[in-house]
Amino acid sequence: MSDENKNSKKERTVIPIGPYHPLQEEPEYFQLHVEGEIVKKIEWRTSYNHRGIEKLSQSMSYDQVPYLVERICGICSTSHPLSYVNAVEDLAEIEVPVRAKYIRTIIAELERLHSHLLWVGLAGHFLGFNTVWMWAWKYREPVLEIMEAVTGNRQNYAMMKIGGIRRDIDNEDIPSIKKMLDDLKPKVDLLRGAVMDDPIIHARTKGIGVLTPEDVHNYGALGPTARASGIKDDIRRDYPYAAYDIIDWDVIVEEEGDVFAKAVVRIKEMYESISMIHQCLDALKKENGEIETTVKEIPPGDGIGQAEAPRGEVFHFVRSDGTNRPVRHKVRAPSFCNVPTFEVTTVGETISDAAIILAAVDPCYCCTERMAVINSEGEKSLTGDDLIKMSQQKTERMRKSKKENK
Amino acid sequence: METLKSILYFIVFPGFLFTAIAGILVSWIDRKVTALVQWRVGPPFMQPLYDFVKLLGKETIIPRGSSKFTFLLSPVLSLTSITIVSTMLWHTFIMPSKGFVGDLIVIVYLLVMPSIAIILAGFSSANPLSSIGASREMKLLLSYELPFIISVLVAVINSGNEILMGNILMFQNNNGAIAGSLSGILAFVVAILCMQAKLALVPFDAPEAETEITGGPFIEYSGTPLAIFKLSRWMLLFVLPLFLVGVFWGGFRIEGIDLLWSVLKYVALLVVIILIKNTAPRFRIDQVLKLFWGPITFLAILAVILAYLGV
Numbered sequence: 001m002s003d004e005n006k007n008s009k010k011e012r013t014v015i016p017i018g019p020y021h022p023l024q025e026e027p028e029y030f031q032l033h034v035e036g037e038i039v040k041k042i043e044w045r046t047s048y049n050h051r052g053i054e055k056l057s058q059s060m061s062y063d064q065v066p067y068l069v070e071r072i073c074g075i076c077s078t079s080h081p082l083s084y085v086n087a088v089e090d091l092a093e094i095e096v097p098v099r100a101k102y103i104r105t106i107i108a109e110l111e112r113l114h115s116h117l118l119w120v121g122l123a124g125h126f127l128g129f130n131t132v133w134m135w136a137w138k139y140r141e142p143v144l145e146i147m148e149a150v151t152g153n154r155q156n157y158a159m160m161k162i163g164g165i166r167r168d169i170d171n172e173d174i175p176s177i178k179k180m181l182d183d184l185k186p187k188v189d190l191l192r193g194a195v196m197d198d199p200i201i202h203a204r205t206k207g208i209g210v211l212t213p214e215d216v217h218n219y220g221a222l223g224p225t226a227r228a229s230g231i232k233d234d235i236r237r238d239y240p241y242a243a244y245d246i247i248d249w250d251v252i253v254e255e256e257g258d259v260f261a262k263a264v265v266r267i268k269e270m271y272e273s274i275s276m277i278h279q280c281l282d283a284l285k286k287e288n289g290e291i292e293t294t295v296k297e298i299p300p301g302d303g304i305g306q307a308e309a310p311r312g313e314v315f316h317f318v319r320s321d322g323t324n325r326p327v328r329h330k331v332r333a334p335s336f337c338n339v340p341t342f343e344v345t346t347v348g349e350t351i352s353d354a355a356i357i358l359a360a361v362d363p364c365y366c367c368t369e370r371m372a373v374i375n376s377e378g379e380k381s382l383t384g385d386d387l388i389k390m391s392q393q394k395t396e397r398m399r400k401s402k403k404e405n406k
Numbered sequence: 407m408e409t410l411k412s413i414l415y416f417i418v419f420p421g422f423l424f425t426a427i428a429g430i431l432v433s434w435i436d437r438k439v440t441a442l443v444q445w446r447v448g449p450p451f452m453q454p455l456y457d458f459v460k461l462l463g464k465e466t467i468i469p470r471g472s473s474k475f476t477f478l479l480s481p482v483l484s485l486t487s488i489t490i491v492s493t494m495l496w497h498t499f500i501m502p503s504k505g506f507v508g509d510l511i512v513i514v515y516l517l518v519m520p521s522i523a524i525i526l527a528g529f530s531s532a533n534p535l536s537s538i539g540a541s542r543e544m545k546l547l548l549s550y551e552l553p554f555i556i557s558v559l560v561a562v563i564n565s566g567n568e569i570l571m572g573n574i575l576m577f578q579n580n581n582g583a584i585a586g587s588l589s590g591i592l593a594f595v596v597a598i599l600c601m602q603a604k605l606a607l608v609p610f611d612a613p614e615a616e617t618e619i620t621g622g623p624f625i626e627y628s629g630t631p632l633a634i635f636k637l638s639r640w641m642l643l644f645v646l647p648l649f650l651v652g653v654f655w656g657g658f659r660i661e662g663i664d665l666l667w668s669v670l671k672y673v674a675l676l677v678v679i680i681l682i683k684n685t686a687p688r689f690r691i692d693q694v695l696k697l698f699w700g701p702i703t704f705l706a707i708l709a710v711i712l713a714y715l716g717v
Contacts, residue, residue, distance in 0.1 A: 013534050014534070015534055015535065015538065015619075016534075016535075021620060022616050022617055022620055023617045023618070037538065037691070124687065125617060126617045127617075127687035127688055128608045128609070128611060128615065128616075128617070128687050128688030129608075129686065129687035129688075130440075130444060130608075130684070131443060131444050131684045131685060132687075133444075134444035134445060134446060135444070135445065138445050198686075198687065200609055200686050200687050200688075200689060201687055203689070203690075203693055204687060204688070204689070204690060204693075350690060350692075351538065351618060351619070352612065352615065352618050352688075352690045352691070353690065355615075355617055355618040
């Protein structure tokens with residue numbers, strides 16, 4: 001009997017990860033079909049948290065939408081508004097003042113810094129290395145303090161506005177921000193040492209969950225997930241927005257495609273972010289001027305906006321009919337493309353490794369969740385009002401049957 | 407009268423009550439030091455006791471399809487075996503001359519029982535995650551038990567082929583600690599690593615691995631059985647380092663200034679455990695097996711050879 005036949009006779013067990021599981025903080029459901037500890041097949045279900053953001057956005061005016069899309073994701077809460085304003089500016093052909101561009105870059109990079117620190121901590125936690133978790137989150141705190149100093153908020157910064165930004169950075173504050181960044185660097189060094197020099201982390205993550213460049217193309221993986229597989233793919237370089245084409249920076253690429261490479265990409269990107277923020281702050285000292293242009297009206301048309309979120313490309317499509325609210329607003333979060341790669345990365349690995357592989361793309365399920373309505377003739381689709389009516393009818397029926405019983 | 411005395415030994419001192427209180431205290435130290443390493447504040451002093459009492463008052467849920475008897479037996483099995491070990495150990499510390507031949511072997515066997523209890527618990531829970539946890543615990547047990555027994559053997563050889571716990575202590579009283587010789591220190595290091603695995607702490611916590619299999623064998627436990635399991639784990643954290651102190655590091659002496667030294671030795675071992683736990687990520691179970699059967703067993707065998715040569 002060949003090996004394959006033998007294997008097929010083995011009984012497969014389904015190991016559930018989710019809908020509520022300490023591995024990930026959002027509801028998601030992965031079914032690992034395992035033989036012994038080896039994963040043979042993976043199935044997943046998301047969409048536990050559909051929030052109807054796109055529909056909501058179509059009922060809001062252009063200036064209100066950034067506040068809404070900011071709340072798609074708690075971690076990359078500036079990528080979505082940035083991508084959205086990019087889309088509207090593309091639609092209405094609005095030129096953004098240079099000072100606003102720099103400040104947009106600062107906010108976006110600070111966000112990447114805190115998001116990557118958060119991921120490093122979580123990855124440590126998933127590997128049972130709780131000290132790294134606590135330390136990374138402690139060192140993330142100064143980044144949030146810079147955010148608070150610059151924008152007034154630790155999360156949901158409310159900085160993006162069509163045609164510019166809402167709050168200026170005071171030139172007098174720049175030295176203190178730079179000082180905070182300089183203090184951050186040795187701490188990132190320490191974390192890099194804790195992650196990249198630890199022999200057990202090497203043993204646990206090297207060669208695990210390898211995503212080949214072909215699979216990156218097949219699944220359309222984005223961001224650090226793609227860059228860890230040797231694909232030099234970065235929206236900031238390919239379709240520059242904000243000040244990314246003015247400042248000097250590198251796209252970080254690693255060749256191996258395993259979990260370790262994904263960690264290395266994120267850690268190296270933190271250094272790039274720090275350097276980018278320094279450059280922008282220096283430029284701000286010289287570049288005094290307006291932080292917004294006045295936008296009178298949005299003409300009819302289509303606009304596309306992209307932004308490189310910490311997890312990959314965020315894509316927004318906005319269609320205008322000349323009124324004060326978008327008629328169509330489509331959002332695609334990076335996890336939408338990254339999550340399906342689990343199909344190739346987890347198969348053949350053990351359950352222990354599957355856990356860290358699932359975490360390695362830094363998935364964000366709630367941001368990804370969308371609902372599609374398919375127009376099917378002959379089938380009745382139920383609206384909210386219908387459901388309320390049905391529930392009222394049911395209550396009536398129950399009351400009647402109770403009365404009859406009496 | 408003698409029976410009553412033995413029962414008192416078993417229930418109050420140095421048996422259940424004493425070990426339980428010490429275990430709760432030790433688990434607080436563990437949590438507090440861990441918190442300090444991680445720059446957190448940590449729990450208040452009474453927290454482990456609160457946890458335990460609160461769990462006692464919670465509802466006990468027995469999963470459908472599980473083996474009810476085994477499910478409820480395993481925590482008790484774990485608790486009883488650790489209590490017996492503790493009683494025997496303290497009995498020897500206080501009166502080294504009053505043991506029975508082979509009590510060392512009995513202790514080593516009884517120390518396996520908590521792991522067996524976890525395996526039973528996992529397999530009787532009727533849950534795929536707990537089954538995986540149980541099978542991992544089984545692999546873990548197979549991997550560390552061999553080097554652990556070999557390392558204890560070194561102490562036996564060095565003390566002149568004594569399998570009486572009291573005589574090993576007496577030998578160390580007269581000739582210095584077993585860990586003072588080269589073979590002794592090797593065996594001691596091996597035993598410390600095995601102890602970490604026996605306690606199922608990071609990096610050898612694959613059987614429980616909260617972020618992979620959500621607690622493994624304990625996933626279905628609630629209320630009193632969970633409380634008993636937790637208590638027995640804390641007691642193990644108290645008893646196991648003491649056993650190592652007894653076998654390798656000159657024993658635990660009660661008289662005068664020696665008491666302070668003994669406590670310090672114990673605390674040093676505890677700190678080593680906590681530091682290893684907080685400075686390493688988790689091994690995969692096959693890596694644990696390779697590590698223990700490869701380099702660590704080799705070290706243990708080397709220690710035995712050195713011990714025969716009298717080094």
